[in-house]
Amino acid sequence: MYDAFLLLSFGGPEHPDEVLPFLHNVTRGRGVPPERLAEVAEHYLRFGGVSPINEQCRELVAAIRADFAANALDLPVYWGNRNWRPMLADTLAQMRDHGIERAVALATSAYGSYSSCRQYLQDISSARAAVGPRAPLVDKLRHFHDHPGFVEPFADAVTAALSTLDATQHETTRLVFTAHSIPVAMAETAGPTGGRYEAQLRETGRLVAERGAPGLAWDLVWQSRSGAPHVPWLEPDVNDHLETLAKEGVTQVVVSPIGFVSDHLEVLWDLDEEAAATARRLGLGFARAGTPGADPRFVAMVRDLVLERMAPGGRERTALGRLEHWDVCASNCCPPPVRSNREGTR
Ligand SMILES: CC1=C(CCC(=O)O)c2cc3nc(cc4[nH]c(cc5[nH]c(cc1n2)c(C)c5CCC(=O)O)c(CCC(=O)O)c4C)C(CCC(=O)O)=C3C
Numbered sequence: 001m002y003d004a005f006l007l008l009s010f011g012g013p014e015h016p017d018e019v020l021p022f023l024h025n026v027t028r029g030r031g032v033p034p035e036r037l038a039e040v041a042e043h044y045l046r047f048g049g050v051s052p053i054n055e056q057c058r059e060l061v062a063a064i065r066a067d068f069a070a071n072a073l074d075l076p077v078y079w080g081n082r083n084w085r086p087m088l089a090d091t092l093a094q095m096r097d098h099g100i101e102r103a104v105a106l107a108t109s110a111y112g113s114y115s116s117c118r119q120y121l122q123d124i125s126s127a128r129a130a131v132g133p134r135a136p137l138v139d140k141l142r143h144f145h146d147h148p149g150f151v152e153p154f155a156d157a158v159t160a161a162l163s164t165l166d167a168t169q170h171e172t173t174r175l176v177f178t179a180h181s182i183p184v185a186m187a188e189t190a191g192p193t194g195g196r197y198e199a200q201l202r203e204t205g206r207l208v209a210e211r212g213a214p215g216l217a218w219d220l221v222w223q224s225r226s227g228a229p230h231v232p233w234l235e236p237d238v239n240d241h242l243e244t245l246a247k248e249g250v251t252q253v254v255v256s257p258i259g260f261v262s263d264h265l266e267v268l269w270d271l272d273e274e275a276a277a278t279a280r281r282l283g284l285g286f287a288r289a290g291t292p293g294a295d296p297r298f299v300a301m302v303r304d305l306v307l308e309r310m311a312p313g314g315r316e317r318t319a320l321g322r323l324e325h326w327d328v329c330a331s332n333c334c335p336p337p338v339r340s341n342r343e344g345t346r
């Protein structure tokens, strides 16, 4: 049924000269103001113009190859990005040259919404169109927000982060989950019936909290807001939330970025720099919990999702949560936001 596996990711620059072209790829036609782009370019340049995301993908690809080989899953592993080299269209052309006809793909995003699901589907179809008639077919794997291979590494990381804080302050410790903010209009239309991005994130938060810090109070808040200031995005921002918590008497926080699969730039900058500085200013103890990255359980999850998809006649899904799963998104699922809406002219 499938003759290859494809890792589909976001991409990031690996040299200072690549920062602006990358940012233009990400934001083309998206109504992101130039001031916001300049600010984000500065974040990348603070890290020498190198996003860690590509190296994290290389590690994940190597781990997936080793895991497939050790478990007799005989599929070559390819990697292509939405916004930076290796670009998906180039990867698909290479796959075609290798005789690949139909690949199964994991997007490095666990949740539904235009930005985190539909846009990857559109990237696949435009890359296939660019490659032409013999472009391989690509089937994207389902959302994995409640798969134990995703939840358990986060839960362990929360436990580990908590252990670095002061145990005697348990009563005033809060677990704060974060995910990438998206426009409210995008959140309202996420998934088959709307609101699915937030619903899946809440489910992941609950599953991680139950396992990683049972009994500890937790919240879900947002980070890395983009777009024009007058367009509403999901709130509160993590920094504002820390202010609120400090006023309520919270003394220390564990911040767990469940919206992301690895410690890429938005985690390193928006949390480890900005949110950590906010916490310092407020006198809050702060520990940032890790992400799955190339955790063996996350890698085994990739294999499990592939085998689930390949099972003749279907198979029970490995899932801890209660929200339903589907293999193929309906055409009305996660529609692109109305452009005039996104730019706030309506
Ligand atoms: C939901 C979501 C995820 C999680 C799901 C997933 O992973 O797909 C995500 C991940 C990421 N976002 C990333 C980087 C950026 N996102 C931007 C802008 C935007 N993100 C959005 C949403 C999301 N983004 C949206 C609605 C925009 C506005 C523009 C638009 O409507 O599309 C911009 C433009 C500048 C700015 O931030 O304003 C950058 C540079 C990186 C790479 C980091 C690295 O280099 O390590 C990663 C993994």
Ligand SMILES: [Fe+2]
Pocket: 180
């Ligand atoms: Fe983003």
